[in-house]
Amino acid sequence: MAFYLDAAMLISVAIALPVWRDHFALGPWEVGILGSGLAYAVAIGALIGGRLGDRFGRLRVLTVDLLVFAIGAVLIVLAPSPGVLVAGVVVVGLAAGADVPTALAVISDAAPDHGRGRLAALTQVLWIAGVLFTYGLGFAVSGLGFAGTQVLTLHLVAVAMVTLMLRLAVGSRMPSPDPVRSVGARRLGLARSAVLLPLLATGAFYLCWNAAATTLGSFGTYFLVTITGLTQSQATGLVLVSFAPSLAIALAFVRLADSRWRDRLFVVAALLQIAAYAAGASSGGTAVWSMVVLVLLYSLSNAFAGEAIYKVWSLLLLPAEVRSTAVGLTYAVARVAAAAFLLVVPVIAEVDAALLLWVLAGSVTLSGLVGLFIIRHAAWRRRLNPQSRAR
Numbered sequence: 001m002a003f004y005l006d007a008a009m010l011i012s013v014a015i016a017l018p019v020w021r022d023h024f025a026l027g028p029w030e031v032g033i034l035g036s037g038l039a040y041a042v043a044i045g046a047l048i049g050g051r052l053g054d055r056f057g058r059l060r061v062l063t064v065d066l067l068v069f070a071i072g073a074v075l076i077v078l079a080p081s082p083g084v085l086v087a088g089v090v091v092v093g094l095a096a097g098a099d100v101p102t103a104l105a106v107i108s109d110a111a112p113d114h115g116r117g118r119l120a121a122l123t124q125v126l127w128i129a130g131v132l133f134t135y136g137l138g139f140a141v142s143g144l145g146f147a148g149t150q151v152l153t154l155h156l157v158a159v160a161m162v163t164l165m166l167r168l169a170v171g172s173r174m175p176s177p178d179p180v181r182s183v184g185a186r187r188l189g190l191a192r193s194a195v196l197l198p199l200l201a202t203g204a205f206y207l208c209w210n211a212a213a214t215t216l217g218s219f220g221t222y223f224l225v226t227i228t229g230l231t232q233s234q235a236t237g238l239v240l241v242s243f244a245p246s247l248a249i250a251l252a253f254v255r256l257a258d259s260r261w262r263d264r265l266f267v268v269a270a271l272l273q274i275a276a277y278a279a280g281a282s283s284g285g286t287a288v289w290s291m292v293v294l295v296l297l298y299s300l301s302n303a304f305a306g307e308a309i310y311k312v313w314s315l316l317l318l319p320a321e322v323r324s325t326a327v328g329l330t331y332a333v334a335r336v337a338a339a340a341f342l343l344v345v346p347v348i349a350e351v352d353a354a355l356l357l358w359v360l361a362g363s364v365t366l367s368g369l370v371g372l373f374i375i376r377h378a379a380w381r382r383r384l385n386p387q388s389r390a391r
Contacts, residue, residue, distance in 0.1 A: 001163040002062065002103035003123040005069065006042075006096045007130030008156055010217050013038055013089060015138040016149035017222045018232060023146045024082045028346040035218045036343035037086055041093025043335030049098020050328015053105060059167070061102045066164040069095035073156045092156070101331055105324035108315045117257035117312040124308035125250045131217075132247060135240040142233040195326060198317035201374050203330035206310045207337055208367035212277060212360040213306060214338040216298065219345050227285045227353045238288075239295055246299035253303040257312055262304070263375040263384065269305035270368030272297050277364055281357035285349075294357075305364075305371065313374055316383050 013034070021031055045065075053061045072091030079085035107119050137155060141148030224235035256262050276297035283290040303309070318326045348356045375384065 001126065001159070001166070002065075002096075002099040003127040004130040005156065005159060005163065006100060007127040008134045008159065009069075009073075009092055009096050010038070010214075011131050011134040011138070012149075012152040012156060014218050015134070015142075015152060015221050015236060017219070018225045018235075019146055019149050020085065021222075024085065026082065028350060030082065031222070032343045032346045034086060034089060035345065036339045038089050038093045039214060039218070039335050039339030039342050041090040042097035043332040043339060045094035045097025045099075046101055046328045046335060047097075047332035048328075050101035050105075050324045050326075050331070052098070053102035053324040053328075054322065059106065062099060062106070063164065063167055065095045065099045065102075066160050066167070069099075070157050070160045070164075073153050073160065076153045077150050077157070097331070097335065101324050101328035104311060104315065104327055108320065108323055116315050117262065118254055120311040120315050121250070121254040121257035121303075121308055123311060124303055125247070125254060127307070128243075128247050128250045128302075132240065132244060135236060135243065139233065139236045139240055142236050194319055195322060198314075198380070199326050199330060201370060201377075202310060202314045202317065203333055205313070205367050205370040205374065206307070206330055207334040208363050208370060209273075209306055209310070210334040211338050211341055212273075212363040212367075213298075213302075214335070215342065215345055215356075215360055216294075218342055219349070220295070222346070223285060223349060223353070224291060227349055228288060228291055229286070230288070238292065242292055242295035243299040245296070246302050249300055250303045250308065253308055257308075260385065262309065262312065265304045266309060266371055266375060267368075269301035269303070270364070270371060272301035273305050273364045274361060274368065276301065277357055277361035281354050281361055284352075284354035285357060286353070305368065309371070313384070317374075317380060 017031055017034065020026060020034070024030075026034075049061055049065065069092055072088050072093075072095060075084060075088030075091060077088075079088055104120065104123070107123065108116055134152065134155070138148070138152055141151045144151070220239055221232075221235045224230045224238065225232060228235070230238065253262070256265065276294045279290050279297065280294035285291060314327050314330070315323065345356065374380065
């Protein structure tokens with residue numbers, strides 16, 4: 001559920017941005033600060049939360065995160081001014097960021113070697129479910145204006161509270177290797193070759209992919225309204241329909257996450273992602289057909305060449321002793337870079353939308369090249385091959 005909340009939070013803010021712009025009379029730079037502030041908060045939360053999880057206990061960190069998340073969401077709902085709105089977005093981002101690396105580490109601790117990829121892939125199914133449900137809810141309340149954005153945020157509060165109760169109910173039955181992990185992390189460190197190269201490779205892949213994905217996720221609806229010229233309802237509905245196939249693809253990825261087909265299909269998906277952003281760039285985002293192609297191809301390729309495979313590679317390649325810390329570090333660096341870029345995205349989009357989309361196409365091209373390096377690295381084949389590990 002940490003991943004559902006992460007996705008639902010990101011998409012709720014993305015849907016609300018055009019409405020907040022009008023309600024609070026925000027300019028392009030202020031919109032950029034909201035999107036960028038969220039990304040920075042997620043990055044800082046991941047960096048701090050991952051380390052705290054390894055040091056003090058992952059389940060404890062997860063529980064505190066939920067309380068902080070709910071407080072931030074309530075601030076957003078009640079925000080009387082842009083300042084309070086930004087504060088709420090930042091608090092929610094900090095909590096969501098801290099949840100991701102610690103939750104992945106808990107899942108990895110509980111999973112057998114031959115099933116670790118499948119369970120990591122399942123988190124992406126919940127992430128996409130969060131995207132689709134939030135877009136569906138956003139479409140349903142799109143005619144309510146600012147009140148509709150409050151409904152979206154209240155949905156986050158409700159899910160956070162239900163998840164908190166579930167964690168308290170089952171937490172005592174979850175594996176708790178945290179003290180051992182903490183000692184191992186201090187002994188192993190992040191400088192050894194067993195950690196450093198996988199850390200750099202998975203981090204570089206996620207950094208390049210996330211720059212494009214976060215831009216689309218954070219400003220997709222805003223872009224469709226301000227550049228393509230769609231209404232709020234049309235933009236939300238378009239993304240909802242075009243992104244729907246990604247849930248089926250994510251379920252397929254769960255089935256294949258521990259097989260050789262996972263990395264073979266990565267190549268196909270990486271090419272589809274490049275084609276997706278190139279299609280949008282070809283019209284500068286002004287043609288509806290090009291944006292439909294962008295979102296549709298992105299939804300078809302996201303699982304096999306995006307965050308899901310980053311999670312699987314990270315859990316298979318990074319040592320258990322520092323897994324939460326290492327994932328938090330790569331996640332944080334990628335989100336910081338995205339945050340810096342998001343600050344200027346609305347301004348670039350107004351000046352030259354085609355340039356923005358070509359930059360995103362270049363970013364996913366780089367992520368594809370790094371992914372090829374990972375799956376072809378001779379020393380990692382045994383770790384990435386579940387059949388070899390099982391034998």
